[in-house]
Amino acid sequence: MKPFEIIFSIFLSAGAIQGLVFGILLWRDQGVNRTANKVLATILFFFTYRLLVELLKIFGFGYYDWLYHILLEYNWIYGALIYFFVKAYVTPNYRFRLKDEWIHFIPVLIEFFWSNFIKSQTFFWDGTKESLSWLGYWGYVVWMHYPTQFVLTTALIIFYTAKSTVLMKEVEHERSYIIPQALRWVHRVVTVLKYYALCVLVIVLSDFLFLDYAFTKIYEYPIFVGMAAITYWLGIQGYTHRNTPVIKPNAVLDEHHLSRLKQIALQLEQKMQDDELYKDPELSLTTLSNYLGIKSYLITKCLNVHFNTKFNDYVNMYRIEELKRLLSDEKNKNYTLLALAYEAGFNSKASFNRAVKKLTGKPPGALKP
Numbered sequence: 001m002k003p004f005e006i007i008f009s010i011f012l013s014a015g016a017i018q019g020l021v022f023g024i025l026l027w028r029d030q031g032v033n034r035t036a037n038k039v040l041a042t043i044l045f046f047f048t049y050r051l052l053v054e055l056l057k058i059f060g061f062g063y064y065d066w067l068y069h070i071l072l073e074y075n076w077i078y079g080a081l082i083y084f085f086v087k088a089y090v091t092p093n094y095r096f097r098l099k100d101e102w103i104h105f106i107p108v109l110i111e112f113f114w115s116n117f118i119k120s121q122t123f124f125w126d127g128t129k130e131s132l133s134w135l136g137y138w139g140y141v142v143w144m145h146y147p148t149q150f151v152l153t154t155a156l157i158i159f160y161t162a163k164s165t166v167l168m169k170e171v172e173h174e175r176s177y178i179i180p181q182a183l184r185w186v187h188r189v190v191t192v193l194k195y196y197a198l199c200v201l202v203i204v205l206s207d208f209l210f211l212d213y214a215f216t217k218i219y220e221y222p223i224f225v226g227m228a229a230i231t232y233w234l235g236i237q238g239y240t241h242r243n244t245p246v247i248k249p250n251a252v253l254d255e256h257h258l259s260r261l262k263q264i265a266l267q268l269e270q271k272m273q274d275d276e277l278y279k280d281p282e283l284s285l286t287t288l289s290n291y292l293g294i295k296s297y298l299i300t301k302c303l304n305v306h307f308n309t310k311f312n313d314y315v316n317m318y319r320i321e322e323l324k325r326l327l328s329d330e331k332n333k334n335y336t337l338l339a340l341a342y343e344a345g346f347n348s349k350a351s352f353n354r355a356v357k358k359l360t361g362k363p364p365g366a367l368k369p
Helices: 003-028 034-058 075-090 098-123 134-144 148-172 180-210 220-240 255-274 285-292 296-306 311-328 337-344 349-360
Strands: none
Touching: 003 034, 003 220, 034 075, 034 220, 075 098, 075 148, 075 180, 098 134, 098 148, 098 285, 134 148, 148 180, 180 220, 255 285, 255 296, 285 296, 296 311, 311 337, 311 349, 337 349
């Protein structure tokens, strides 16, 4: 191994170890930003994985052996994860639900299946173009001899960092709710990742246009040193700010905001009663926000100010009242308590038991008339 490759591998190892250690710490954290911390940990895990793949290549693994078919690319997930991190950080009680966010994972699914297809071509190739299908041959050329992966990766990161910036600006308009200093480090993270993506794009295109991209791969050195540095820095930033709240716990609201929250409260009550939204066992803050056309952080603030409660408790109170109504109906006397709980909107026995105990202080059986 050349001295330069030794230094290169040390940089990558430091970033990978940092990403793994802080990723585990953030994943296990149960503080105020636990959902955002888990998303940030996931970003660190993917960065760590990518650095480890490059380390294996340096040491001669993964090019011609079975690892080649296992170490697939997941570069197109970075952008979506950055956006989920910001969304979770600025949205109180945010819960990730795949049915609400699935569209953001289409690029990484395409990358996963396409990468498998391209790597499978090695089973058919005998050194001649004719041994591959038209799609297999040109797919391999475009995937391996052109900077397709990096261009789309950077495009997705730039798109999602811009989307994240817009989201933070929307939240910052509600100055009464927000601790402005709490968002500064998130802005730094988004800005660093955006400019890193732009630098990667410039480096890769320069190598492709002016050097021998397909064979020399000079671009790998600055790109992965940069990724290692960002992984190292991001782990420290995330861990330092893991419990930094963004929403003021007792924000003083002006008359305009109070009036707006009152309108939301009336609209929320009407929809819950008329449309019985609480009966949806998969109801989340995100789906409710989409249904009402109201930002989720405003719904959360409304629940805090007008009802002095949290989202889950608010919905579960409706479910408990509905369960009491069902229990009092003679037509339901042959149904079990749990069956009626499911009918009222609870999605499991455990969540039903916890909610009743927490909100009534009594065991579920006490609800029976």
